[in-house]
Every structure is written in C-alpha cells, then in structure tokens.
Amino acid sequence: MKIILLGPPGSGKGTVSENLVKDFSAAHISPGEILREEVSKETTLGIEIKKYIEKGNLVPNQFIVEIIKLEIIGKKDFILDGFPRSLDQAEAIKDIPLDVVLYLDVPEKVVIERFSGRRTCSNNHGYHIKYLPPKKEGLCDIDGLPLSKRKDDKPDIIKERFRVYHKNTAPLVEYYKKKGLLISVDASPAPEKVYAEVKKALKKISKK
C-alpha cells in the first residue's frame, strides 16, 4: 500500500510507521530522518539545512522534494512519514497514486505532554518514558543504543514547529479530504490503541 501519514508534531507518526513497517514490510520514508542523518554526517546538504531543523522550520523544497520523489518512485509499498508538509510538496507528488492519507488527529495539549518524555536512539527507534518505556531504562530495546532527547524537542522549538504545522501542513487535511483519500484516526490514546485503529482503517480500504 501507498500511505501518507499526516499529523502535527508528536502525533505518533514515527511509532505508527514502525508498526506498519513490521506488519506490512513497506518502505518507511521519513524526510526528518533523512535530513537529520545528513546533519549528523556534516555533508554539504547537512551543513546547509541544519539551521532550519534546529529552529523548527521547514527545510526549503529545493533540498527535499527531489530526494523524496526518488525514494518513492518504483516502490510498490511505502509509508511517507512527514512528507508532504505543504501544499507545494503535495502538488509535487500529485501524479503518484496513493491508497490512503492517514491523519493522526490529536490536540496540541496532549502532544506537548508527550514531547517532554520522548526519547530516541541514534537509529531512530522511538520511546516515551511514561507511555512507551524501554525494557531497560535509557537503552533501546532493539539495538541497545543509549536513548536521548531530540535536539528540536525543546519547548520554544516545539512551539515554532506547531506554528509551522498550522500554517503550512494543516491545509493538507482539506486537500486530501477533497481527493477522497483522507481517513482520520484519533491519536490521543496510548500507542497500541492508536495502532489498532490504524489497522482497522487499513482493513476497510483493502476490502474496497
């Protein structure tokens, strides 16, 4: 299946993606991960885009659209986690057929609480100290790597990421609704409940 995951920062797109990848062996395409890797490797692109990510702003289209298109083209099953994030980006992939756009709907208040406990390892496996704790404190269950906070998970940067989300990304909800592709999932409950809803929604589509 070709799936787009849409939702505000901290709505659980990464966790839903991890589960979908396990269950459906689809390719997980996350621009955030791709960009963070460029930054950590200090590539030419990484040096150029670091300032945008650290401030919570969108990286300009010229640095991301072609990379994502190349990742998508030719893939039968993929989960796009964090792209598109603007109408321009959605238009850039409008010729690529999609099965569904899953909108993880969650109020900002819930998300702010989630951010304070969010931890990831350097391979991007995500945890939450309260809602999704690792088996051993501070260490990833999958690869044993130490867990840390993401640099852009600080309160003032989170605020900016929300501002950017409302201005640029939220209009995509209407955009994909009009195309008949949008399915909303209540993303406030615990991760396993959210994922159960996601699976239900996907079952309905595959029966169509």
Ligand code: AMP
């Ligand atoms: P994420 O891991 O999806 O929360 O993304 C982290 C950061 O990467 C964002 O705050 C942006 O700075 C950048 N980023 C991720 N996806 C995109 C995108 N589709 N367009 C522009 N910038 C992006």
